[in-house]
Amino acid sequence: MNKGLVIALVLVVSAALGSLLRPHQFLSPGPLIQGHAKLDQDCLACHRPFEGPGKCENCHKPEDFLKKPVAKAEFHHKLGPKTCISCHTDHGVRHVSHFSHNLLDSKTNQDCSGCHKAPTDKNHIGVKESCSACHGQGAFKPASFEHGKWFHFDKNHKAKCITCHQGEDYTSYTCFGCHAHGMGEIRGEHAEEGILDLRDCVGCHPSGKEYDAKMRRSRPVKDNGIQGPVRQYDRAEALAGMSALPGQAGTAVDSAGGQGVQESGGRSEHEGKGEHGSEHHSEHGDDEEEEDDD
Amino acid sequence: MITVISATKRPACLFTMGPKLFSRSVLPFSGAFLALILATVLIDWFLHSQGLAYWGRWAGPLGVLVLALSFGYSARKRKFLFTGSLPGWLRLHEYLSWIGALLIMVHSGIHLHAWLPWAATLAMLAATASGLMGKYLLKTARDKMKAAKTKLAAQGLTDVEIENQLLSDSLTLKALANWRKGHMPVTYTFFFLALFHVVSICFFWM
Incomplete structure (x- = not known):
């Protein structure tokens, strides 16, 4: 007999016997998760021959889900007629391997916070819009926040986040984190135009260019207690698709100057914590700024 | 490869063979095999980068289908099929085997746990390498026969005498026969291991 055929026969028979005697x-395809580890060598505990895995309910009673926290119970009850293995796999590392939000009914699908803990970092303060405005359902990151609604990055402004948003606070920005925008350099030129408020650069220069100013006068600044070049802004407004920034022509000139800018951790010490929204039409100048600082 | 070359009348090895032999014989053989590995890595990377790794599972059945089609050559050779020329079926066998092996490799990915699928994959790679070597041997045999025929014709022998002479030149034919003794068992091994794998999938996951 051909020696090659003998070897082939031995290999094939070994594989057949191995599959029968040591199927695990x-x-x-991988070791079972920790909770099912004791079943590792008992394939038929979960698998039905020629039907696949589907004996979950022998151990996990559906009514047990009612004992779970409400959100979790509701989540599972609203999945419809899908089986456990539509989402869960027991072999390998990840227990939930192929969950799809499409399995949920539309109402549950839109209630992100029903299952996910809402982020509380500074980046999400004040955001009232749906998570889907920035985030996809595949993964939390990358998010698709349209920064261009607030500030368009041109070739001269390929800056790192921290250059403008200092202290990991994305609810405020400063243009004076960059060497090109010294307040002393621009004060004179703006004063000629009657612009004394130097806190909200983007309000007139949405692309950071000198000549893209929509107006030659500064718009009123929301009374958020900010003194200096750092201004709080409302991201929710941006997400709502606000194409024009608040405060346009015909508004009063705010004269809260930026003199006395002191960089502390990249941010002005004049920064306050006031609420957004109420308009600030004060005419105070540098002196008043000093007072506020106190 | 070295064994094959030494089976010719003028022994040679990888280090002494001429550049022509290297570029015409060794390079296409090893190139096709390396291309198989490289294409597998690229497709696997692409599927993972696009979040489509799950598609790899479906490459398995598709690969089996393509490989099954490639065995049309064996069916034609054993006269289970009567359409198409044998050389045409051989070429189809070569191409489809490569494509089928690629799909199976993508299907396999790098999931080192179950022994049976990996044994089947290794057997398939061995069968593919063996097949490529057979392709090289066949090409060598054809070239040798052609050269011998030309030489004998120049000596003034008739066609019948040439055929008789060539039949006695058994070295090349012997090399091909020996190759078949290796290729067929490897192919059978792959076939049965793959069959066991498919049956086990149907048994546990159908």
Whole structure:
């Protein structure tokens, strides 16, 4: 008999016997999760021959889900007629391997916070819009926040986040984190135009260019207690698709100057914590700024 | 490869063979095999980068289908099929085997746990390498026969005498016969291991 055929026969018979006697080694796609580890060598505890895995309910009673926290119970009850293995896999590392939000009904699908803990970092303060405005359902990151609604990055402004948003606070920005925008350099030129408020650069220069100013006068600044070049802004407004920034022509000139800018951790010490929204039409100047600082 | 070359009348090895032999024989053989590995890595990377790794599972059945089609050559050779020329079926066998092996490799990915699928994959790679070597041997045999025929014709022998002479030149034919003794068992091994794998999938996951 051909020696090659003998070797082939030995290999094939070994594989057949191995698959029958030690299926967890020859056939299993991976070790079971910790909770099911004791079933590692008992494939038929979960698998029905020629039907697949589907004996979950033998151990996990559906009514047990009612004992779970409400959100979790509701989540599972609203999945419809799908089986456990539509989402869960027991072999390998990840227990939930192929969950799709499409399995949920539309109402549950839109209630992100029903299952996910809402982020509380500074980047999300004041955001009232749906998570889907920035985030996809595939993964939390990357998010698709349209920065261009607030400030368009041109070739001269390929800056790192921290250059403008200092202290990891994305609710405020400063243009004076960059060497090109010294307040002393621009004060004179703006004063000629009657612009004394130097806190909200983007209000007139949405692309950071000198000549893209929509108006030659500064718009009123929301009374958020900010003194100096750092201004709080409302991201929710941006997300709502606000194409024009608040405060346009015909508004009073705010004269809260930026003199006395002191960089502390990249931010002005004049920064306050006031609420957004109420308009600030004060005419105070540098002196008043000093007072506020106190 | 070295064994094959030494089976010719003028022994040679990888280090002494001429650049022509290297570029015409060794390079296409090893190139096709390396291309298989490279294409697998690229497709696997692409599927993972696009979040489509799950598609790899469906490459398996598709690969089996393509490989099954490639065995039309064996069916034609054994006269289970009567359409198409044998050389045409051989070429189809070569191409489809490569494509089928690629799909199976993508299907396999790098999931080192179950022994049976990996044994089947290794057997398939061995069968593919063996097949490529057979392709090289066949090409060598054809070239040798052609050269011998030309030489004998120049000596003034008739066609019948040439055929008789060539039949006695058994070295090349012997090399091909020996190759078949290796290729067929490897192919059978792959076939049965793959069959076991498919049956086990149907048994546990159908």
